[in-house]
Amino acid sequence: MSVMERITPxxxxxxxxxxxxxxxxTLAAGFMVLMLFxxxxxxxxxxxxxxxxxxxxxxxxxxxxxxxTWLHPTGTDTLGRDLFSRLLVGTQTSMxxxxxxxxxxxxxxxxxxxxxxxxxxxxxxxxxxxxxxxAAMPWFIIALAVLAFLGNxxxxxxxxxxxxxxxxxxxxTRGLVLSAREQGYALAVRGLGxxxxxxxxxHILPNISGPLLVQLTVNFPATILFETSLSFLGLGIRPxxxxxxxxxxxxRDYLINAWWLAVVPGMTIFFITLSMSILGDWLRSKLDPSLxx
Numbered sequence: 001m002s003v004m005e006r007i008t009p010x011x012x013x014x015x016x017x018x019x020x021x022x023x024x025x026t027l028a029a030g031f032m033v034l035m036l037f038x039x040x041x042x043x044x045x046x047x048x049x050x051x052x053x054x055x056x057x058x059x060x061x062x063x064x065x066x067x068x069t070w071l072h073p074t075g076t077d078t079l080g081r082d083l084f085s086r087l088l089v090g091t092q093t094s095m096x097x098x099x100x101x102x103x104x105x106x107x108x109x110x111x112x113x114x115x116x117x118x119x120x121x122x123x124x125x126x127x128x129x130x131x132x133x134x135a136a137m138p139w140f141i142i143a144l145a146v147l148a149f150l151g152n153x154x155x156x157x158x159x160x161x162x163x164x165x166x167x168x169x170x171x172x173t174r175g176l177v178l179s180a181r182e183q184g185y186a187l188a189v190r191g192l193g194x195x196x197x198x199x200x201x202x203h204i205l206p207n208i209s210g211p212l213l214v215q216l217t218v219n220f221p222a223t224i225l226f227e228t229s230l231s232f233l234g235l236g237i238r239p240x241x242x243x244x245x246x247x248x249x250x251x252r253d254y255l256i257n258a259w260w261l262a263v264v265p266g267m268t269i270f271f272i273t274l275s276m277s278i279l280g281d282w283l284r285s286k287l288d289p290s291l292x293x
Contacts, residue, residue, distance in 0.1 A: 021282065022282070024278055025278055025279065025282045027275075028274070028275035028276075028278040028279050029275075029279060031271060031272075031275045032272075032275050032276065032279065035091060035095060035272060035275075036095075038088055038091050038092060038095070039091065039092050039095040039096060039099075042088040042089050042091065042092035043089070043092070045088065046082075046084075046085040046088045046089060047082060047084065047085055048081075048082040048085045049085065050081065050082075050085045050086045050088070050089040050090075050242060051081065051240050051242075052081060052082065052085075053079045053080055053081060054072075054076065054079075054080035054081070054082075055079065055080050056080065057069060057071060057072060057076050057080045058076060058077075058078060058079065058080045059075075059076060059077065059078055059080075059254070059257070059258045059261075060072050060075050060076040060080075061075050061258070061260065062074045062075040062083070062260055072084075074087070074260075074264070075258075075260045075261075075264075077247075077250065077251070077258075077261055078250070078254065078258075078261070083260065083261070083264060086242050086247060087244075087247070087264060087265060087268065089242055090242045090243045090244045090246065090247050090265060090268075091244060091268060091272075093237060093241065093242065093243040093244075094224055094227055094228060094231075094243045094244040094245065094269075094272075095224070095272075097157075097158065097161060097227050097237075097243070098161070098220060098223045098224035098226075098227055099220070100158060100161070100162075101158060101161030101162050101164060101223050101226075101227070102165075102216060102219055102220045102223045103216075104158070104161075104162035105161075105162045105163065105164060105165050105166040105169065105219070105223075106166075106169050106212070106215075106216055106219070108162065108163075108166045108169070108170075109165075109166035109167065109168065109169025109170040109171075109172075109173065110169050110170070110173045110212065112127050112130075112131075112166075112170045112173075113127075113169060113170040113171070113172065113173025113174040113176075113177065114173060114174075114177055114200055115127060116128060116170065116174045117173070117174045117177035117178050117181070118177070118196060118200070124174075127170065127174075128171075128174070130167075131167040131170050131171055132167075134163075134166070134167040135167050139163070139164055140226065140229070143160045143164075143226075143230060143235075144230075144233070144235060146160060147160070147230065147235040147236075148235065152235060152236070152238055157230070157236060161223060161226060161227060164222075164223060164226050165219045165222060165223065168215060168219065169212065169215060169219075172211060172212065172215060173208070173212065176208040176211060176212075177200070177204060177208065180204045180207055180208055181199070181204060183207075189203055210287035211287065213283065213287065214280060214283050214284045214287055217276055217279055217280035217283055218277075218280040218284070220276050220280075221272070221273035221274075221276045221277050221280075224269070224272060224273060224276075225269070225273060227243070227245060228243065228244050228245030228248065228269055229245060230245065231243045231244070231245030231246040231248075231249065232245040232246070232248050232249040232252075233249070234246075234249060244265045244268055244269050245265075245269075247261070247262075247264075247265040248262055248265045248266050248269070251263075251265065
């Protein structure tokens, strides 16, 4: 081996399925990377303050439609606020809320799934009964009632989003843990005297993380649709803040005269959910052993 070969670091080879992704998956991944960039840097790259009012340029159409202006190439809303700036901040708000709600729901569901599998008996029956109760309830109707009676508090709104879909994580985690703890590696570690917490967190959780990651990507589009639906109805994000659902709700009354007010945020919601669904289905086909040929 030459000197250059010894000092040159070797690159770890990527799994073959990562380098042979279909074109649709590559486009979906690229779009989600763009959305993550917007989620982080929206306030930095916005050309105007999202709540800046310019009444002289109300409902200006996007370029190149007739009556458009290069001061606002993507158009303005009913108060003359720049649509592109509001779209950036609205995407940031919706993405952050959906990501936070999805992660909190995953943590809650995975924790209860581990508790049910470990404790068994009454704990298992109680948690599974709660899972069945949650799955049977129309959570969107309950969320509407809670927000209508308790008010539009951000803490309550995030808690409602965190409770959306947690039962799926709990059910999946319980089944995976019950199966994994009877595998040879778990029995060997327990035989060496390891504590249950060490066995679950150090050995079982990494081995069942694939299906949980897939469920995370599947649940994220549903969560962002849940958030945008509540904001669309006026029970989620409210002015002066903005979100994609709130922008869509504001633009629904102007579909004839200013269609871009509703179409632009609506198409953004559509492409976010479509991209995450494509990525989730692809990851499931690669990480779920039961789908292997």
